[in-house]
Amino acid sequence: MARTKGAGNSAVDRIQDLILAEGMVPGDPMPTETALCERLEISRSSVREAMRTLASLDIVEVRHGHGTFVGQLSLSPLVNGLLFRARLDDGNDLRALREVVELRIAIDLSVAEQLVEIYRGTVNSELEDLVEEMRRLAKNGQPFPEADAAFHTALFSRLPNGLLRQLAQAFWEIHTTAVPLLDIVQSEDILVTVDAHQAMLTALEAGDADAYRDAVHEHYRPLGRTLDAAGRAAATAVTG
Amino acid sequence: MARTKGAGNSAVDRIQDLILAEGMVPGDPMPTETALCERLEISRSSVREAMRTLASLDIVEVRHGHGTFVGQLSLSPLVNGLLFRARLDDGNDLRALREVVELRIAIDLSVAEQLVEIYRGTVNSELEDLVEEMRRLAKNGQPFPEADAAFHTALFSRLPNGLLRQLAQAFWEIHTTAVPLLDIVQSEDILVTVDAHQAMLTALEAGDADAYRDAVHEHYRPLGRTLDAAGRAAATAVTG
Numbered sequence: 475m476a477r478t479k480g481a482g483n484s485a486v487d488r489i490q491d492l493i494l495a496e497g498m499v500p501g502d503p504m505p506t507e508t509a510l511c512e513r514l515e516i517s518r519s520s521v522r523e524a525m526r527t528l529a530s531l532d533i534v535e536v537r538h539g540h541g542t543f544v545g546q547l548s549l550s551p552l553v554n555g556l557l558f559r560a561r562l563d564d565g566n567d568l569r570a571l572r573e574v575v576e577l578r579i580a581i582d583l584s585v586a587e588q589l590v591e592i593y594r595g596t597v598n599s600e601l602e603d604l605v606e607e608m609r610r611l612a613k614n615g616q617p618f619p620e621a622d623a624a625f626h627t628a629l630f631s632r633l634p635n636g637l638l639r640q641l642a643q644a645f646w647e648i649h650t651t652a653v654p655l656l657d658i659v660q661s662e663d664i665l666v667t668v669d670a671h672q673a674m675l676t677a678l679e680a681g682d683a684d685a686y687r688d689a690v691h692e693h694y695r696p697l698g699r700t701l702d703a704a705g706r707a708a709a710t711a712v713t714g
Numbered sequence: 715m716a717r718t719k720g721a722g723n724s725a726v727d728r729i730q731d732l733i734l735a736e737g738m739v740p741g742d743p744m745p746t747e748t749a750l751c752e753r754l755e756i757s758r759s760s761v762r763e764a765m766r767t768l769a770s771l772d773i774v775e776v777r778h779g780h781g782t783f784v785g786q787l788s789l790s791p792l793v794n795g796l797l798f799r800a801r802l803d804d805g806n807d808l809r810a811l812r813e814v815v816e817l818r819i820a821i822d823l824s825v826a827e828q829l830v831e832i833y834r835g836t837v838n839s840e841l842e843d844l845v846e847e848m849r850r851l852a853k854n855g856q857p858f859p860e861a862d863a864a865f866h867t868a869l870f871s872r873l874p875n876g877l878l879r880q881l882a883q884a885f886w887e888i889h890t891t892a893v894p895l896l897d898i899v900q901s902e903d904i905l906v907t908v909d910a911h912q913a914m915l916t917a918l919e920a921g922d923a924d925a926y927r928d929a930v931h932e933h934y935r936p937l938g939r940t941l942d943a944a945g946r947a948a949a950t951a952v953t954g
Contacts, residue, residue, distance in 0.1 A: 494801055526763060527770040531795050547799045551791040555771050556877070559787045561734055573877035580824040580878070637796070637813035638820070 485524035488514045490533065493544055504534055504542040549644040553651075556644075560652040567705050571652050575697060578645045582690045585633060586683045592632050594681035601628055601675050608668045618668075619650050625671055629678075649697075658704045663696045670695075725764035728754045730773065733784055744774055744782040789884040793891075796884075800892040807945050811892050815937060818885045822930045825873060826923040832872050834921035841868055841915050848908045859890050865911055869918075889937075898944045903936045910935075 489510065498504075505513065510521045525542065528534040535545040556574060563570035604625040611618040626646055630639050670693035677685035729750065738744075745753065750761045765782065768774040775785040796814060803810035844865040851858040866886055870879050910933035917925035 490798055490801075499802070523766060526766055530767040530770045531791055533795065533798055547795055547802070549792065549795070551771055551795060552789065555773065555787055555789070555791060558730055558771075558773055561730075562739070562787070570877070573875045576875050577878060577881070580821070584820040584824055635813045635816050637810070638817060641817070 485514070485516050485520040486527050488516065489521075489524050489528060493533075498544050500544050500546050502544045504544060549640050553644050553647050556648045557651055557655075560648065561655060568656065568658075568701050571649065571656065572701055574645050574648050574652070575694060575701070578642070578649060579690060579694055581638065581642050581645070582693075583687055585630070585638070586686050586690075588633060589629070589678050589686065590681050590683045593675075593678035596679055598675065598679065601625060604628070605668065605672045605675065608671060609665070612664050612668050622646075622671075623650070629674070653697075653700075656704070658700055663699070666696050667693060725754070725756050725760040726767050728756065729761075729764050729768060733773075738784050740784050740786050742784045744784060746781075789880050793884050793887050796888045797891055797895075800888065801895060808896065808898075808941050811889065811896065812941055814885050814888050814892070815934060815941070818882070818889060819930060819934055821878065821882050821885070822933075823927055825870070825878070826926050826930075828873060829869070829918050830921050830923045830926065833915075833918035836919055838915065838919065841865060844868070845908065845912045845915065848911060849905070852904050852908050862886075862911075863890070869914070893937075893940075896944070898940055903939070906936050907933060 492505075492510075492514065504510075504525075507518060507521050507525075510516075511518050514521070516524075525534060525536075529536050529542075529545070530551065532545040532548045532550050535543045537543060556570070560568075560570040560574065604621045607621040608618040608625070611621065623643075623646060627639075627643060630642055633639055670689050673689035673692060674686055677683075677689055732745075732750075732754065744750075744765075747758060747761050747765075750756075751758050754761070756764075765774060765776075769776050769782075769785070770791065772785040772788045772790050775783050777783065796810070800808075800810040800814065844861045847861040848858045848865070851861065863883075863886060867879075867883065870882055873879055910929050913929035913932060914926055917923075917929055
């Protein structure tokens with residue numbers, strides 16, 4: 475196996491190389507700061523700085539009072555960066571948030587055939603219950619982020635591509651976090667979104683990829699209207 | 715506009731809030747370390763640590779000898795994390811790399827209709843030249859990452875969704891960087907890949923979305939064979 479040479483590389487690279495060389499996996503305890511200084515022949519301040527960078531990338535994870543471990547390599551750095559980008563874009567045309575939503579749609583559509591294969595002819599009471607929970611909350615005028623997250627996570631849970639699942643989750647998180655941060659008022663047709671969740675599930679259980687794709691578009695339509703209205707309000711605030 | 719309160723937040727959050735409050739954009743110079751300490755009432759070491767974290771997330775950018783600027787908010791943290799994940803996975807079944815390639819395929823397919831709208835009836839000599847460059851290099855047994863990158867970037871350059879363009883670029887980079895790092899020998903049918911680039915372009919110019927989708931699958935087929943062979947070799951190394 476090719477190995478990147480340690481010499482000349484940054485402390486970050488050298489710690490990453492060490493994790494690889496030792497065959498460590500997410501959750502394994504990292505060597506102590508002192509051990510890293512000695513093994514990699516770098517200063518304590520370099521080790522400390524590198525570990526902070528690696529922590530911000532979720533390549534290592536600091537559990538306070540318990541030590542440092544190999545991280546979960548999640549997409550949390552992506553979420554942070556894109557959330558910041560969405561907020562930076564605020565007052566403008568909400569383009570960053572629109573782009574995230576477009577990517578959610580693209581991901582949901584890209585797995586239509588795979589999901590049909592998985593769900594055709596099945597009954598999914600867990601997913602049905604989540605739709606009912608959303609409906610109950612929506613009727614009381616309440617938001618339903620937990621049920622919504624649980625629905626999408628459960629729906630995708632049997633897809634084999636873990637990166638796609640994580641990416642879908644990351645974009646869900648950016649979208650759901652950004653909407654309140656940007657003070658966007660959810661449109662009143664939120665019950666349409668609840669019905670669309672039901673329609674997605676019904677279509678998949680019936681093995682109908684086209685109906686699933688229609689339901690995906692329906693699912694994002696109220697949000698599209700919300701973003702359009704917020705975009706118009708921002709434009710009025712600028713020109714008015 | 716809602717504003718996150720400064721008090722109680724980390725130095726990272728407070729610096730991000732400052733960038734937002736000041737309406738700064740990528741490329742703007744950041745206040746000096748001293749100015750940040752004073753304005754945010756935090757210690758110099760906290761500012762320094764926060765700026766390193768922000769730099770690793772590409773929210774700020776340190777240009778040595780020139781100072782610190784608001785970053786480009788690129789997907790480079792995603793690339794770093796996923797490359798590391800691909801290497802961590804080495805010797806296993808190359809699953810991390812397969813997942814990245816599957817996502818590249820999903821992205822390329824998701825924009826079929828949009829690309830057809832853009833390219834139907836057009837002539838694209840720049841893209842033709844890049845295909846010829848790939849062919850020349852492939853015939854000499856040489857890799858062609860620059861021409862390949864230039865082709866995919868140019869092909870997507872007129873898509874309106876900047877995040878999708880960046881994501882496609884990030885996955886291209888992970889894929890192209892990971893293949894040599896993992897010591898995977900490219901299969902000999904690399905000319906098939908060159909032809910597939912030509913076929914993608916021809917299909918789009920002809921306004922034929924189905925032919926474009928076929929060419930996308932063809933484009934990734936040699937790589938699929940390469941990954942399968944490397945996966946079998948790894949399995950043999952373990953069991954043999």
